[in-house]
Amino acid sequence: MSKKLCTAIFFGIYILLYSGTHAQQLYVGANYHPHDLKPEHWKRDIALMKAAGLNVVRMGHLAWDSYEPEDGKFDFGWFDKVMDMMNKAGIKVIIDIAIRPAPIWLHYKYPSVDIIDASGNRLYPNHRYMEDVGDSIYQKYALRYTDMITKRYAGHPALLAFGIDNESGDGRISYSETARQRYIKWLRKKYSTIDHLNNAWATQRWSRRIGQFEEIGFPVSGSINGAPERMLDFRRFVSDEINQLLFKVMDKVNTNAPRALLNTNAWYYSSSKYFDYTQVAYSGKMTREGCGFYPGVSLTSNWGLIDALFGIARIQFESTNPFWCSEFTTMTAVPNSIRKSAYATLMYGNQMICGWTWQSMQAGEEQYLQGMLDWDGIPNRKYDEYKKIATEFKKIEKYFPYKQQAEIALAFSFPSQIASSYFPEQHQQQLQTCFDAMYYRNMDARIVEIAKSPLKYKVLFIPGVAVMEEATATRIREFVKNGGTIVMTSNSAIVDETGQVFSSTRPGYLNDVFGIRVGGFEETETLNEISRKSFKGKQMEVTYKGTPIVIESARFDAIETKGADVIGSITSADKDYPIITSHKYGKGNAIYIGLPAKINLLNPLVDELINELSIKKGPTVPGGVMARQVDKNHVLYLNVTGEAKEIPMKSKSRSLLHDRDYTGNFVLAPYEPEFVEINNGQ
DSSP states (O other), rough: OHHHHHHHHHHHHHHHHHHTTTTTOOEEEOOGGGGGGGGGHHHHHHHHHTTTOOEEEEOOTTTTHHHOOOOTTTOOOOHHHHHHHHHHTTTTTEEEOOSSSSSSHHHHOOOOGGGOOOOOOOOOOOOOBBTTTTHHHHHHHHHHHHHHHHHHHTTTTTOOOEEEEOOOSSSSOOOHHHHHHHHHHHHHHSOOOOOOOOHHTTTTTTGOOOOOOGGGSSSSSSTTEEEHHHHHHHHHHHHHHHHHHHHHHHHHHHHTTTTTTTEEOOOOOTTTTTTHHHHTTTTOOBBEEEEEOOOSOOSOOOOOHHHHHHHHHHHHHHHOOOOOEEOOOOOOTTHHHHHHHHHHHHHHHHHHHESSSSSSSSSGGTTOOOOOOTTTBBBOOHHHHHHHHHHHHHHHHHGOOOOOOEEEEEEOOOOHHHGGGSSSSSSHHHHHHHHHHHHHHOOOEEOOOTOOOOOSSEEEEOOOOOBBOHHOOOOOHHHTTTOOOOEEEOOOSOOOOOBBBBBBBTTTTHHHHHEEEEEEEEEEHHHHOOOTOOOOOTTEEETTTTTTEEEEEEEEEEESSSOEEEEEEESSSSOEEEEEEEEEETTEEEESSSSSOOOHHHHHHHHHHHHTOOOOOOOOOTTTTEEEETTTTEEEEEEESSSSSSEEESSEEEEEEEEEEEEOOOEETTTEEEEEOTTTTT
């Protein structure tokens, strides 16, 4: 066995053991910005953190020039003191590797780092995230900085993890000449010949044929976007550049600090530079997936909470490692809403509540953003709420983080998100609707990338997966043939991997699996001019197995059955239109819904599949209560409504949160959590 292989095995075992020592622990802490404060404040702040029971801080993000104020002149002395103080207080540290934003001196010295907008204007970096991350000079300096900070703190006893960039999907796309040359190089590698590129881009349309690679420009000119095929490739290029940088940073960390955990605030789905995070998520290198958890400030509304939980699921994908909310709301959150959100995240595998931010910002872009301390450094009610969370989490942490047991998967597709920008409903909207259906049932569901997933599930939802690559279609076909059930919604399998609409029968590559032909679509509002039931606008009636359901949709698919059974029809138009079909294929079943995912339409279908396929249901609770069976003897509950809820119990139980016994049913107060140990012997 080679020395290199022995070393790799040793570090692999060490990381597993190291990760395990932190697995049965819950972290409550804050994002802390010591570079904003005078050194005399550090001691005060750390004492307040310790008094509140906080056990983690995230530091260093957005602060590159605090460590490297001039090119090559590094100053870590001040941060050494903060790290030592945190260690003495027993507070663990996530050191965020702040490769963005780049320092002003780097922009000044190397203008190629600057953002050039789609109109050719050079943008001065007045705001964060205004650097071209694909620029080779930028990457050279970013990796030098990464090398320095990771070597310095790899062995520090306070270190818990290194943060890999922050909000990588946010910021501006650069349309500079150097970026164009990189784009041309990327296209050469992908297509090899100009004929292959012309074929993929259908350049014969509107006289847009490319004669040589140097003629290629960006598919965005000012506010004018080019053809869908070109836009899809361009966004793939942007995505690849972001991922390549992230992998370079991760590799540098793993070389210098092989024992450190890796975390990130993975806001990949920002509308600015939405990129394909599945490359990182499925690599296994990000040992602690993470995000900023911002459900809004309301206590009574749950829409923001559900959306933020969806954020966890779409970052975690199929990782079985604990999740970290490396940022968590403070601001003007209504009292008890932070605590409510904290308990909700535990049901999605979260292990960390790290408040953004510790102190209310005193200057800069976020100077009016409020934290746990007011501007004068005095703790406020949010400090007290985090203290309460820390106290309660300490009582129950040995049973967490929760391990999800999903039998249902929800398919995500980055290229489909880009392609679906041309449709009334984007892919991620449909994906979230499917997620919502599982949320309301207190059931685990994994968001998956089909081509990368082992697909060890009973049901796979395919919501608006517009781009259907041949490899993905093959995985779907095999899944059904081997006994799986798939549910596909409209706007799926419309275009091939190049972004061109299938000239073959749709759903592309899969029409025989579904036993249908999708010819085109109808506009609901137009067809309602001859509605038999005088429906108007986007409203329609769908009758599913004899039960009428009224929904709204801008469009619906024109479906012809080719062996499939019709189990649902539109019954409000001029005639009945088949809209939900079921088709046996191999040992499995392929269900097609010719509408975008709608919760009212999904509900009866989901309930049927749960019963037919013996899928494990969530805990039996009243509506408005979140719940998870953590293990056979422990259940976590959370009332997310303003009404008291009675929780059914068949045996005696004990509250580990409140140190009291229940002899049977118990009442859960509004917006309150409960964690009980069930006495199965009674």
